[in-house]
Amino acid sequence: MIFAVSSANPGSRFSRANGSGWDSDRMIASHEEFREYVVTRGAALLRAANQLTGNPADAEDLLQAALTKTYVAWDRIQDRAALDGYVRRAMVNINISWWRRRKLEEYPSDEIPDIPTYQDPGHRYDELEHALNRLPARQRTAIVLRYYEDMTEPEIAKALGISVGTVKSTVSRAMAKLRGDLLIPGQRQPSG
Structure with a gap:
């Protein structure tokens, strides 16, 4: 799946930061916990994303964006039982944001498009x-x-x-x- 998290040496970049206050063991455990969550819940979350977008490619993009937000906030999420709700809410918010952005792609024009002639x-x-x-x-x-x-x-x-x-x-x-x-x-x- 596109949204799977790599497990290859997850703590390598954090181990160098150990002297500046980072706890590399905690970061590795956190990374593995997130990875396990994505592996176990990914398919169900992808189905929810597909229901939101109606398009499999857009659903993958939406889920990837929501999982990215979840990963960034992972240590702040205290209630692990509420993770699905957190990811789903992130998907809804991101989808609304994308929808609004697409809606703004229509701009006023100086030229009026061809309009069929009026018929009585x-x-x-x-x-x-x-x-x-x-x-x-x-x-x-x-x-x-x-x-x-x-x-x-x-x-x-x-x-x-x-x-x-x-x-x-x-x-x-x-x-x-x-x-x-x-x-x-x-x-x-x-x-x-």
Whole structure:
């Protein structure tokens, strides 16, 4: 895992500082304790990070940043049972900070982007009416009963003398046709 802590000679840089007040044995023990925590809890913490970010690569970065903060504060954390909570809170705070930073990447501009020309809403209703008129009679009737008269599928089935399944498929096909007919020029057909 990316966030694993190296155990290769963990106290070497601290042993030189022993004369200036550093306790190298305590630092080595602290380092090993942190390393053991990361090894045992890393996978669960990575799952939590993935839930926060929704992206595995971002989750690894987020967990790495949170573990770095935890390592720096390791000796100050008295309640070892609260470590998961500490790391999770660090992940939430870091994620919010990153989100805010990304949000600020949008800057005002002197140039206005191309905006589609305004169309009178009445024009769109005319298009809808023409698209409805192009539907076969049963599809048009099912759409009008469902969306204009606000009838349920069983009520439409009873009114038209067909099954509920036929109502569902008829409305679905009609809606697909309407979506295709009412696409704005240059707009792609939605998939699925």
